[in-house]
Amino acid sequence: MSEGTREQVLEVAARGRTAAADLAPLPRGVKDAALFAVADALTARSAEILEANAVDLERAKESGTPSYMLDRLALSAERLEQIAAAVREVAALPDPVGEVVRGYTLPNGLELRQLRVPLGVVGIIYEGRPNVTVDAAALTLKSGNAVLLRGSSSAYDSNVALVNVMRDALEGTDVPADAIQLVPGRDRESVKHLMRARGLVDVLIPRGGASLINSVVEESTVPVIETGVGNCTVYVDGDADVEMALGILINSKTQRPSVCNTAETFLVHKDIADVFVPRALEALKDKGVTVHGDERVRSYSAEVVEATEEDYRTEYLSLDIAAAVVDSLDEAVKHIRAYSSGHTEAIVTNSQQAAKRFVSLVDSAAVAVNASTRFTDGGEFGFGAEIGISTQKLHSRGPMGLPELTSTKYVFTGEGHLRGV
Structure with missing residues (x-):
């Protein structure tokens, strides 16, 4: 030196x-x-x-x-x-x-x-x-x-x-x-x-x-x-409002893709997948987003790229997003625990019980219920400008x-x- x-x-x-x-x-x-x-x-x-x-x-x-x-x-x-x-x-x-x-x-x-x-x-x-x-x-x-x-x-x-x-x-x-x-x-x-x-x-x-x-x-x-890095997730529950879920997903991913609170993964409950996934893929395509999906997501469109294990761990900071269909809320939480960076996760649901369970099980700095991940921000929270978003638990957490x-x-x-x- x-x-x-x-x-x-x-x-x-x-x-x-x-x-x-x-x-x-x-x-x-x-x-x-x-x-x-x-x-x-x-x-x-x-x-x-x-x-x-x-x-x-x-x-x-x-x-x-x-x-x-x-x-x-x-x-x-x-x-x-x-x-x-x-x-x-x-x-x-x-x-x-x-x-x-x-x-x-x-x-x-x-x-x-x-x-x-x-x-x-x-x-x-x-x-x-x-x-x-x-x-x-x-x-x-x-x-x-x-x-x-x-x-x-x-x-x-x-x-x-x-x-x-x-x-x-x-x-x-x-x-x-x-x-x-x-x-x-x-x-x-x-x-x-x-x-x-x-x-x-x-x-x-x-x-x-x-x-x-x-x-x-x-x-x-x-x-x-x-x-921490922002590998954030949007989970669309089986009881979600489809129009609300589409709006939240698109805003979370495309409003400003290069920042840490953008969504990098979306998960969809199997009970709503047939209705939601085709519309989500079309809406994301219209915004220029490349979807990296599991086998079930790929079954809805040949344009979906095969997702690797690394895709689910990636903070893309670009017009790319990973996706998967899950059998239950608990499986979504398991996926988040395995791959998320602990920054922000969102659930879209009309079920108060599902929202409450998701909030209690997801251990991230911020959890959104029926709202875009893009709101995890000091300015949006009323703090003024933020010094950063902490994903650790000491000395502070979140914005x-x-x-x-x-x-x-x-x-x-x-x-x-x-x-x-």
């Missing part, structure tokens, strides 16, 4: 630690004013951001980057407006810092309170999605944390432009500019140094594909909040908003209380 790169990364982390200490006690008004300044700057300086993004896109196209990755990488004036609007939404959210999680007076008269406090320095390691650069900065700033941003080399120019704009905006506020920093370096060396900056970085959050997440989890000495970017501390107040035993 390059010693120079290591020193640069540790220097950025040290500055982040100082900024986090200065940021933590700031009141909500100061942080919100900084966020509004950031949002205004993103739209005012959109031309230079889009120019930098164009460089990234051209480089990605020349290297043969898949279309779904190009979609994630691309910015536009409209997307920048949406990103700025998300920053303003975060500013309008309640400040979690200082919130009393629980509090009471002990029998001995001590007053005990558990308060939310910032995590400190949060490192984000993510792939080619420049919107994450702004989302992460906004959420960490609002929750009183300093952020170290390490995006992929594919979005390097975009991320440099975005961070420069945000840091310049902070210069005119009472929030330290070092609350938002880009980790130096474009190769994997800087990522490794960030993962081993224990004592300077309090937590790492990886966002991206399975290989990135596994690498960070396995190699980091800094604590990690694991976000991670502001409260999930805090820890707690206990404050107890007495009147000269002494412990006797």
